[in-house]
Amino acid sequence: MSKERLILVGGGGFCRELYFWASECHAAGRLPPVGGYLDDAGDTLMGFDYPDMPWLGGVEAHEPGSGDRYVLAVGHPRAKRALHGLLATRGAIFPRLIHPSARVLRTAALGEGVIFCPGSAAGPDTKINRFVTFNAVCGAGHDAQVGEFTTISSAVDITGGVQIGKDVMIGSGVTFLPRIKVGDGATIGAGCTVYRSVPAGATAYTQPAKILRTIRKDPS
């Protein structure tokens, strides 16, 4: 059997973040070493300093080897679904990437390919479905549920009993009040507090920062 390696799927900014989190998972004995990345746009990391993460080609033409394991390294749910579709039909295996600093309680249920970046947490009896991404420092409180392929950007607080649908894109720094429901395919803008349920497909945002004053240059 060939040696296992982890392949990141997508060569953008999130791939570079995941490179570090995956390497720390490997150091902790949780995942095989990072062996490279795939991107149909070419060697997008050329010029960056990631010598041990070579470009392995595009996703379209890629054939999984027996030791290959995959992490979907893109943010948008639609992109995750598309890349998953291409690779899953060829038998690709998607382990969970749970950073050693993340807290996943014994009674939390995590699906295939779930990503937990540093400092994220899944509370008691939460259900985090397949290919959900928790970026850094996010929390799911007791009994919260998150549907498949949903992406949660950094510093998001999902409080107790919240139910988030599938394919939802949540911006950074969002707080959900307890038991709020978010329908499938919704988008939640960065920096807001969600205090009413959001219907499927809707885009919700609040609280823009307002400019109180600007410093004018002294005319003298």
Ligand SMILES: CC(C)(COP(=O)(O)OP(=O)(O)OC[C@H]1O[C@@H](n2cnc3c(N)ncnc32)[C@H](O)[C@@H]1OP(=O)(O)O)[C@@H](O)C(=O)NCCC(=O)NCCS
């Ligand atoms: C809410 C959001 C989805 C809207 O995107 P969009 O449909 O492209 O909307 P636009 O950027 O055209 O902005 C539309 C209006 O909403 C305002 N707006 C956009 N995002 C906002 C936000 N998060 N909070 C408050 N106001 C926002 C814009 O200023 C603009 O106002 P105007 O019409 O008065 O000029 C997007 O701005 C957002 O917040 N995305 C999350 C980004 C993020 O956190 N990514 C994670 C890291 S990758």
